Amino acid sequence: MNLQAIKAIYVYEMSRMRRTLLQSIVSPVLSTSLYFVVFGTAIGARIETVEGIHYGSFIVPGLIMLTLLQNSISNASFGIYFPKFVGTIYEVLSAPVNFLEIVIGYAGAAATKSIILGLIILATAHLFVPLHIEHPVLMVFFLVLTAVTFSLFGFIIGIWADNFEKLQLIPMLIVTPLVFLGGSFYSIEMLPETWQTVTLFNPVLYLVSGFRWSFFGQSDVSVHVSLIMIGVFLLACMSIVWWMFKTGYKLRT
Template sequence: MNYRAIAAIYKFEMARTWRTLLQSIVSPVISTSLYFVVFGAAIGSRIANVEGVSYGTFIVPGLVMLSVLTQSIANASFGIYFPKFIGTIYELLSAPVSPLEVVIGYVGAAATKSIILGLIILGTAGLFVPLHIMHPVWMLAFLVMTAITFSLFGFIIGIWADSFEKLQAIPLLVVTPLTFLGGSFYSVNMLPSGWRTVTLLNPIVYLISGFRWSFYEISDVSIEVSVAMTAAFLLICMAIVWWIFKTGYKLKK
């Protein structure tokens, strides 16, 4: 394992975050704070509680997941797409660095940024609503697993995309709507049975449900199912990344 190569890629990607601090950290935190103000204060005042938890407190895990998902994809997809765009990807592929080391460097940096952002947003949420995390270890485990999984997903998108429009198409048109419809701002149990069945086809439901369980021990599906679905998505993303490097898909002209 070439740890020096991994560290070089990791440090380069992390340095880009500090150069774009306003876009990478400040902007998502401000946007999430506005969600707390609008949904937590305006709408929360009209909803007494959800499954025994005040509405403002209930939406915290969903908002953290929303930011972690979108930022993991954005960080990882842009991180690998930009070297493709300017042509330096071929220097990386010809260097004595294995595909595993490339993935660890890029995905590790993207996941680290998302985890840091998620923790900052969690701290910010404490300024708006009272928070109590009943299972902090599970909370961190879900946060890390989600960040790694969607960083891998973003890495795949970055390899697949051949334009900046395609780079943002799936996050904007697919992932964000699925996150909003995945129980970020409501409990799936509040839906009619037919819509609940349809909603359970959304994989984001299982991520948010498991993450919310770590806070309040309430969930739309069992914690075992949430863990299994998250792990399955992680394995699928790992398999696709392995196939990309094995076949050279979108990497070799």
């Protein structure tokens, strides 16, 4: 394992966060704060509690997960796409560095940035709503596992994308709607029975539900099912990344 190569890629990617603090940290935190104001205050005035939980507190895990998914994907996809765009990826591929070290460097940095942002938003949430985390260790585990998984997913998008439009296509048209429809701001028990069944096919539901369980000990689906679903998606992403490097898919041309 070439730790020096991993460190070089990781440090370079992390330095981009320091250079763009306004875009990387300030903007997402302000956007999430607006969600607290709109959903927590306006809608919370009409829906006081959900499953016995204060509505403002209930939406915190969903808001963190929304930001975590969006930033994990965007950080990782842009991190690998930009070297492809300017041509420096060929220098990385020709160096004595294997694909695993490249992935750890890029995806690891993307996951780290997303985790930092998630923790900042968690701290910000305390300014708006009363919050108590029943299972803090499991909460951190879910946070890290989800950040790593979707950083790998973003890495795949970055390799697949041929232009900046494609880079935003899947996050904007698929991932964000799935998050909003995955129980981020409501319990699926509030839906008609038919839509409850449909929602069970939304993979983001299991992420949000498991993460919410770590906060309140309540969820729409079993926490064990949530962990299994995240594990399956993680293995799928790892397999696709391995195949892309093995075949040179959109990397060698």
